[in-house]
Amino acid sequence: xxxxxxxxxxxxxxxxxxxxxxxxxxxxxxxxxxxxxxxxxxxxxxxxxxxxxxxxxxxxxxxxxxxxxxxxxxxxxxxxxxxxxxxxxxxxxxxxxxxxxxxxxxxxxxxxxxxxxxxxxxxxxxxxxxxxxxxxxxxxxxxxxxxxxxxxxxxxxxxxxxxxxxxxxxxxxxxxxxxxxxxxxxxxxxxxxxxxxxxxxxxxxxxxxxxxxxxxxxxxxxxxxxxxxxxxxxxxxxxxxxxxxxxxxxxxxxxxxxxxxxxxxxxxxxxxxxxxxxxxxxxxxxxxxxxxxxxxxxxxxxxxxxxxxxxxxxxxxxxxxxxxxxxxxxxxxxxxxxxx
Amino acid sequence: xxxxxxxxxxxxxxxxxxxxxxxxxxxxxxxxxxxxxxxxxxxxxxxxxxxxxxxxxxxxxxxxxxxxxxxxxxxxxxxxxxxxxxxxxxxxxxxxxxxxxxxxxxxxxxxxxxxxxxxxxxxxxxxxxxxxxxxxxxxxxxxxxxxxxxxxxxxxxxxxxxxxxxxxxxxxxxxxxxxxxxxxxxxxxxxxxxxxxxxxxxxxxxxxxxxxxxxxxxxxxxxxxxxxxxxxxxxxxxxxxxxxxxxxxxxxxxxxxxxxxxxxxxxxxxxxxxxxxxxxxxxxxxxxxxxxxxxxxxxxxxxxxxxxxxxxxxxxxxxxxxxxxxxxxxxxxxxxxxxxxxxxxxxxxxxxxxxxxxxxxxxxxxxxxxxxxxxxxxxxxxxxxxxxxxxxxxxxxxxxxxxxxxxxxxxxxxxxxxxxxxxxxxxxxxxxxxxxxxxxxxxxxxxxxxxxxxxxxxxxxxxxxxxxxxxxxxxxxxx
Numbered sequence: 001x002x003x004x005x006x007x008x009x010x011x012x013x014x015x016x017x018x019x020x021x022x023x024x025x026x027x028x029x030x031x032x033x034x035x036x037x038x039x040x041x042x043x044x045x046x047x048x049x050x051x052x053x054x055x056x057x058x059x060x061x062x063x064x065x066x067x068x069x070x071x072x073x074x075x076x077x078x079x080x081x082x083x084x085x086x087x088x089x090x091x092x093x094x095x096x097x098x099x100x101x102x103x104x105x106x107x108x109x110x111x112x113x114x115x116x117x118x119x120x121x122x123x124x125x126x127x128x129x130x131x132x133x134x135x136x137x138x139x140x141x142x143x144x145x146x147x148x149x150x151x152x153x154x155x156x157x158x159x160x161x162x163x164x165x166x167x168x169x170x171x172x173x174x175x176x177x178x179x180x181x182x183x184x185x186x187x188x189x190x191x192x193x194x195x196x197x198x199x200x201x202x203x204x205x206x207x208x209x210x211x212x213x214x215x216x217x218x219x220x221x222x223x224x225x226x227x228x229x230x231x232x233x234x235x236x237x238x239x240x241x242x243x244x245x246x247x248x249x250x251x252x253x254x255x256x257x258x259x260x261x262x263x264x265x266x267x268x269x270x271x272x273x274x275x276x277x278x279x280x281x282x283x284x285x286x287x288x289x290x291x292x293x294x295x296x297x298x299x300x301x302x303x304x305x306x307x308x309x310x311x312x313x314x315x316x317x318x319x320x321x322x323x324x325x326x327x328x329x330x331x332x333x334x335x336x337x338x339x340x
Numbered sequence: 341x342x343x344x345x346x347x348x349x350x351x352x353x354x355x356x357x358x359x360x361x362x363x364x365x366x367x368x369x370x371x372x373x374x375x376x377x378x379x380x381x382x383x384x385x386x387x388x389x390x391x392x393x394x395x396x397x398x399x400x401x402x403x404x405x406x407x408x409x410x411x412x413x414x415x416x417x418x419x420x421x422x423x424x425x426x427x428x429x430x431x432x433x434x435x436x437x438x439x440x441x442x443x444x445x446x447x448x449x450x451x452x453x454x455x456x457x458x459x460x461x462x463x464x465x466x467x468x469x470x471x472x473x474x475x476x477x478x479x480x481x482x483x484x485x486x487x488x489x490x491x492x493x494x495x496x497x498x499x500x501x502x503x504x505x506x507x508x509x510x511x512x513x514x515x516x517x518x519x520x521x522x523x524x525x526x527x528x529x530x531x532x533x534x535x536x537x538x539x540x541x542x543x544x545x546x547x548x549x550x551x552x553x554x555x556x557x558x559x560x561x562x563x564x565x566x567x568x569x570x571x572x573x574x575x576x577x578x579x580x581x582x583x584x585x586x587x588x589x590x591x592x593x594x595x596x597x598x599x600x601x602x603x604x605x606x607x608x609x610x611x612x613x614x615x616x617x618x619x620x621x622x623x624x625x626x627x628x629x630x631x632x633x634x635x636x637x638x639x640x641x642x643x644x645x646x647x648x649x650x651x652x653x654x655x656x657x658x659x660x661x662x663x664x665x666x667x668x669x670x671x672x673x674x675x676x677x678x679x680x681x682x683x684x685x686x687x688x689x690x691x692x693x694x695x696x697x698x699x700x701x702x703x704x705x706x707x708x709x710x711x712x713x714x715x716x717x718x719x720x721x722x723x724x725x726x727x728x729x730x731x732x733x734x735x736x737x738x739x740x741x742x743x744x745x746x747x748x749x750x751x752x753x754x755x756x757x758x759x760x761x762x763x764x765x766x767x768x769x770x771x772x773x774x775x776x777x778x779x780x781x782x783x784x785x786x787x788x789x790x791x792x793x794x795x796x797x798x799x800x801x802x803x804x805x806x807x808x809x810x811x812x813x814x815x816x817x818x819x
Contacts, residue, residue, distance in 0.1 A: 005531055006532075006728055006750075006753070008726075008750070019779050019780060019815075019817075022780075025780075052751055052752075052818065053751060053752035054750070054751025054752030054753075054815075054816060054817045054818050055751070055817075055818050056817070056818060056819075065779055065817045065818075066752075067752045067779075067780075067815055067817070068752040068753070070527045070754070071524075071527075072524060072525055072527070073780075073815075087521070087524060087525070088517070088521065088786055090524060091517065091520035091521045091523070091524040091525075092516075092517055092520055094520060094523070094524060095496065095497055095516060095517075095519070095520035095523070096497055096520075098495045098496075098497055100550055100551060100553055101529075101530045101551075101552070101553025101554075101555065102553060126524065129527070129529045130529070130551065132529060132530055133530050133531070133555065134553075205348035205391055205392070205393075206348075206391075206392075206393050216798060219791070219793055219798070220793060220795070220798055223793040224795070234793070235790060236790065236791040236793050237788060237789060237790045237791065238788070238789045238790075238791070239517055239786060239787070239788050239789075240786065240787045241784050241785070241786050241787075242784060242785045242786070242787065243782060243783070243784050244762075244783040244784065244785070245783075246766050246769045246770060246783060317766055317770070318766075319762055319766055319783055331791065333793075336393070338393030338394070338395075338490075339348070339391045339392075339393050339394075
């Protein structure tokens with residue numbers, strides 16, 4: 001029941017997100033008598049009932065936080081299959097489809113993409129959030145078991161009133177909706193086959209459509225069909241997220257050897273003054289050290305060999321991008337249908 | 341509630357977006373009010389009663405509705421074209437039509453379509469251009485001579501695009517993908533109870549209100565003497581949306597719990613400001629970098645803020661009047677009516693001026709009291725300390741804002757901070773880590789690339805935006 005609106009206290013049957021550590025979270029449905037194994041030991045479900053969302057809970061060997069589910073936390077924590085829609089793409093879809101409370105939105109896609117096998121679809125949840133409390137989501141799935149599973153999960157999450165799950169092959173049989181939708185989302189291997197039916201589903205006053213495809217050939221074809229079907233403002237984009245790690249870095253200063261110091265070497269101060277190049281360095285205490293980089297003398301450059309006890313460090317804070325990140329999720333194609 | 345979905349015809353006084361190619365402009369539909377776009381003067385009279393999404397051509401200063409052509413028809417029937425550009429030279433004499441002749445045609449009211457046709461006929465090189473070049477030529481000429489506009493309903497998507505293209509510095513370079521993520525990571529939805537701090541002219545606030553659909557509560561924490569919300573007008577929000585909107589000055593945050601200072605607020609704004617501002621800054625040592633940023637931005641600070649404030653004041657006044665169902669104002673006017681009558685019976689027209697003066701004063705007092713009540717209401721909302729989230733997108737250093745306002749966010753709720761620079765968010769990240777009470781802290785940046793999709797010529801666009809800003813998100817927990 002905890003998806004539809006925020007609540008304060010955890011009750012039995014609620015879906016919660018266990019935050020065990022950085023990037024280490026698990027979704028959990030609270031059931032009396034069950035235990036959940038974590039790397040910090042066993043956690044009794046009973047311990048969660050009656051406490052506040054956001055509380056610290058103790059397992060046998062450590063503690064963790066229990067969080068309120070949101071579509072985003074849900075997306076992060078789904079066991080990642082080959083392809084799912086990431087929050088970055090989902091954000092863009094919601095924005096570009098102009099969704100507001102009260103809208104009717106249609107989503108079609110094999111739930112293997114938008115809905116993971118074990119949890120509900122991340123996009124479905126985000127779409128429902130966008131149109132609730134007075135709007136509706138029509139979602140289509142051609143795989144019977146998955147459709148049934150989806151119905152069950154929306155019920156568990158307290159969202160049944162806001163969504164209709166249809167077991168149907170959209171490309172073959174269409175959406176079966178007549179001019180009731182404000183927006184349509186397609187996540188299909190052959191999206192162009194569903195464009196006309198999508199047009200039929202959109203309100204007569206017009207609406208927005210989105211097609212998500214991983215391959216450019218799919219984009220090419222769907223764009224052609226969209227234009228032929230009188231959709232306009234067709235745009236295709238790609239959106240990638242870079243996650244940074246904030247770190248303090250200490251970089252050793254290079255030891256280029258000490259310069260010849262005219263004072264130590266007993267050279268006259270007046271000698272070669274004109275060509276002295278002063279370099280200022282600030283040491284750890286903040287006091288400037290003056291070094292003579294080049295001294296005009298009889299022998300030119302001189303090196304003094306001295307081992308450094310504490311090597312100097314250049315310290316700074318930085319945001320490190322990851323060494324590896326998703327380089328492609330899919331192309332998002334958007335278009336508008338205006339009233340004719 | 342169905343307003344957004346059923347209201348698809350353009351009405352007088354609606355704010356609409358006029359689109360010509362990539363140019364977007366927000367306009368209010370007013371009868372007989374002329375306006376200029378792309379060097380063309382016209383009125384919007386023709387729009388009233390038409391559905392949104394209609395395309396118009398301007399003819400003789402009037403808007404004439406165009407039927408939507410299918411893409412088939414638009415293709416050029418004339419098939420002659422060249423293979424490449426080996427025989428083409430860039431030369432003015434290629435076009436036989438002179439500038440004066442084109443201008444004359446325009447003056448005579450010749451349609452843009454036929455001007456482009458005449459241009460093609462008079463181009464000595466058009467037939468030798470490649471098919472692609474011909475298409476490009478026509479497109480270019482159409483863009484110049486066709487006065488075709490599409491009228492759209494303002495949405496966050498379009499408003500963000502408009503501001504980002506026109507003057508991104510005024511919306512802190514907030515690109516549409518970053519804004520969309522703010523809304524998603526902030527879990528913005530109907531019945532949320534949110535804090536918003538923004539200096540994007542009301543774009544972020546408007547986006548939040550749009551996505552909440554009039555359900556829930558928003559407290560805008562503002563700098564200066566009044567909140568800046570000029571973009572809000574463009575949304576055509578129905579009145580009840582404004583009932584859910586509250587405002588509280590940032591410079592009162594540190595003394596939120598002391599009611600006294602709030603009560604003084606209207607009596608002596610400047611005095612209180614002087615007292616509280618250093619307090620707010622003092623906690624974090626440094627000065628805000630507002631001054632520096634102001635120097636960089638191209639608009640002179642004084643002029644703009646003054647203008648905005650004035651505008652804001654009048655706006656706020658109308659809002660507050662409507663908010664209370666006009667009840668207080670009616671009382672006032674009734675009172676003065678009876679007074680008027682008494683006066684007319686008794687003293688005649690002795691001092692119309694005095695009455696007017698008194699009336700004005702009463703109105704002012706009523707307004708002041710209303711403002712006071714609103715402030716107190718916002719304070720009470722914050723003091724419940726169960727806000728459903730905090731969204732920050734401003735030119736001020738975000739760290740002190742986040743550290744102070746976090747106190748009022750319920751546990752297990754999102755905090756979303758946008759900044760056009762990375763370093764302030766790194767600082768905020770570290771401070772939040774040290775403080776504790778936030779998990780799943782994430783610093784991100786997005787990359788957005790658009791594509792040209794054409795048969796056999798699909799590729800990324802030549803230009804792309806270099807940055808859409810940075811985002812720090814996290815979830816509050818009980819320490």
